[in-house]
Amino acid sequence: MQYQIIPVTPYQQNCSLISCPQTAVSAFVDPGGDIDRLVDALQKSATNLQKILLTHGHLDHVGAARLLADRFGVPIIGPHSADAYWLQALGQQAQMFGFEDLAPFLPDQWLNDGDTVQVGEQVLSVLHTPGHTPGHVVFYHRENQLAFVGDVLFQSSIGRTDFPGGDYDTLIHSIKHKLLPLGDDVSFVPGHGPMSTFGKERLHNPFLK
Secondary structure, three states, rough: OOEEEEEEOOOEEEEEHHHHEHHHEEEEEEOOHHHHHHHHHHHOOEEEEEEEOOOOOOOOOOOHHHHHHHOOOOOOEEOOOHHHHHOOOOHHHHHHOOOOOOOOOOOOOOOOOOOOEEEEEEEEEEEOOOOOOOOOOOEEEEEOOOOOEEEEEEOOOEEOOOOOOOHHHHHHHHHHHHHHHHOOEEEEOOOOOEEEEEEHHHHHHHHHH
């Protein structure tokens, strides 16, 4: 599997374009905005967009999802249905954070723990990882030892838990019981900031001591 990280909007959240080299199809993970920039990256990749994957329902990670889905005629997959209220409140989120008005939407498919999602011949395992939001999911590509973790875990930090539905103890449990057992060598793409590995965070992240 190939991937490209594309920081978008003034919040510089990481949107990932993942692709299958065998089939030349791709998917966006958490397209939070800057749709022209994302379309340009897609065109340069010389792949056909197959689907859009969402880790959670916060505006800065879903802001361009509906526009991309409509433009390319592809489904929106994820997150877990416990984040439905976040997606239904996108208008209020936009007002709160100073984004352009955004119509609410629901995905074409909700995800559950243990599901798999395919991008061409590439298989991503789905882990339900509540805490930042109740419906947050993580996408894990076992062959590449790579996880797309949204706002669950960052380099030397963790996701916020002060938004509605967030819970600190639940988030720590998700990290320690869902992510770290995948192995120290697993690299992860966070929702914001640089990549890291689960091993480095297990040893050095102050929130995991």
